[in-house]
Amino acid sequence: MDFAKSMVSSPGPSSSSNLSLVAPSSDEDNNGLRALNVIASNEALMNELGCEAKGLVESHIPRSNTITPSSLCVIFASYASLSFVYATPNQKYSNRNGVFHHNDFIGKEFGVKVPSRCSDGFVYIMRPTVELWAHSLNHRTQICHPLDQSVVTLNLHLKPGSIVLESGTGSGAMSHALSRAVAPNGKVWSYEFNKVRAETANEEFKKNGVDNICTCEHRDVCGEGFGESCGDGGADGIFLDLPEPWTATEHALRKLRPDGRLCSYSPCIEQTQRFVKTLSDSCHSVTTIEVRLKEFCVDTLPALPMEISMPFYYGTEKVDKARKDKVKAEEERKKKEAEEGEQPKRKKIRTRPAAEMRGHTAFLTFATKSVPLK
Amino acid sequence: MSNSSSSLSPSSPPSRDHHVSEGDVCIVDFGEGRQYFLTACRSGKDNQVKLGQKGKVYTTGLIGLPYGAVIEVKNSRMVRTEDDLITPPLNLEDADADGDTPSVKLDNRNLVDDNKSQITTQDDIMKLREEGKTGQDIVTELVNNSKSFKGKTEFAKAKYIKRKLKKYLPRARIVRCTSSTVCDVYFKKDAMRYMSLRPDSLAQIISYANVYAGAQVLTFDTISVVTASLVERMGGYGRILSVHSSQDPPHKEVLSKFNFDYKTLDVLKFVSAFEIFDPKSKEDKDKDACDDEKQKLKAQGWPVPLMEHTIDHLEKDFESDQAKHDFLFKRASRFIRKLCRPSRDETLEYLNKKSDSLIISTKFDPLPILLALLPFLAPSCPFVVFSEHIEPLAECFEKLKSDRLAIQLQLTETWNREIKVMQNITHPQMTMSATGGYILTGCKVSDQCVEVEKKGKLVGKGFGAMRARGRGNKRKLEDVAAGGDADREDDDAGGSS
Incomplete structure (x- = not known):
């Protein structure tokens, strides 16, 4: 990336x-x-x-504008239906929109629309970003969604040069988000207790070109701690996405610098409760939040055709006069528009909430490590 | 407690990173939304601040303290507390006489709410204060004299003490100014003025716009917090092209809160909307070219000779050499900044290089701004439009969708609830923020077209051919691709039969 x-x-x-x-x-x-x-x-x-x-x-950083062999491409088939490929000459990619030849888009610029050779379907080839990647990657585990990613990144107070520890790596979505925030001179140390997942994650980091910032290690931090990644008190932020985060608190607090930020991502309230209990003495400003994304759809509603006038219920003189004036004004407007050759605007733009939303992802607990007393 | 300068021991100089340095702005958080921006300095107009009932307070004591430390106001000075706790423990005389397990179940059954349970009067408190008792002593007195205190549950007791301590022993924590903390202060203080930009919305703006160190970000921002956060996230690499419609470069006030050094702040380049987008400005420029004096001023390099009146000012109005030095230093930096400011041609060059992301967060109608700035965004790059109203964003959405300018369009609002986590009585906060603003995101698409050899039996002319084949005749294919469409369940972009 x-x-x-x-x-x-x-x-x-x-x-x-x-x-x-x-x-x-x-x-x-x-x-x-x-x-x-x-x-x-x-x-x-x-x-x-x-x-x-x-x-x-x-x-x-110069932007990569054209698609070259081996570059990571996010394939946009339709809204929220994304996948990815590494561009390879003479390869084909197929989805339900059709079959797409890599040769058709290698050498073209990112953002290009590629039609299928055998059908009328098409896809867009996009430059990868952390968010598009999160939408398109293979879920090895439940991933941390872009909304949670962004809130965590901001609340860990990350900036270029920060050192972050993360556990577990899972599908690596969060690792990418953290890497983007601390690049170019920061470092993300990610730990995963599943060996296969750790290896796959490292391969992916390499392929996506983020391995200079993010390294994944196979390790169970709950038992073994955070290893030799950085010295004690060397981490600016720590992100825990563990089934039993309370077992890692002690290890995490050792690595965290004073006034550093700690975050735990737990789907269940019991986990959160137990985790918060372990923080009590060594941390302050402990807050737990949950965030949800509420999506809106935009519709264009047709207005009532002008020819039909709604029946009018009020018969008072005042209202009648107002109505007459309105009709007159409307007629004049129509006449004017007809002269100018413009079609009257019939459509109204309206919004409504999307029918379904993600009701819950996780409780996010943030805490700041206390500074030592004088 | 000794006076504040003792914390500045010469043997271990406080590292710039984790301690408040002289001249730094930090947040002093008294809790419950009472947060103040204070500048730690030894002299000058920022040295004294008015803090509510406490009256004038000197900020000198903040210098050298670590971020996260707890302070107290004593005799108009800020001093670090010994225990670093916002609510220190009280020495209650006969607390919990009946041990950990109370014999009777504690609840409100015996509570008589007649406002007579507290026998300490206002005069008593005044007397205690005059005697020089600390806030802790006063609260202990209040607790001992409260008839209803013993009948309270542990949680209620803790709550009572916390509330009383807040009043009689206000303590505050020193918080570092970062984008999240600064945004939080502004949101709690005056959300309307900052367009209801809640920290989680800010987080999304920065993330969805794919802001990273080394990128070129194009912004039209009138909230200032957004720009300042971008500067923080860029860390001195890359470029922020901040388009503004005001006379002078904006955001000064908010930027000053972040303690940025010159290199970090240098990524921010201001682009005057009039200069770039108003055709008239070119004429003005030609006119300027004829104006000799203006040209002369423009050509002035470094060092700029001092004017007569400046020399007079230097000789008469300054008491110490240090003050003179400061004045000249400020003057020099002002000139350097002026000389480093990109010219109109350079700005145009930046713009034409196309940006990696576009952020619009303005009180103005975003649609014309979006359409004007979108050509300067590189294809396949994300944009974010923030507004506290949904209607302008809906218009943008509709326009982008119908003109097929972008994909993955998403119009969202965030719901953010804080949860009070305590053993056995975890519950969401009783009040929560109802809105943090609306966000429209999407990715611009390229207008380049790929032509392929069609092999299928049905060679369509353009993608509209699909419509003739029944399945897609309800709506155009691209409509679906743009996202946010009526029926997302049935959502296949260019699905072939």
């Missing part, structure tokens, strides 16, 4: 303007100017400003 690629540095816009931060020494008897020059040549101050003497350097 793009976020794990290496940075390209280029001189910033300052290089093109006439900015030389090291000022020439001045012989003028001008206190102010001299003071200014002192600042400009003062390295510490310049560092404070973040500028190097030569001008600013910008780093960014």
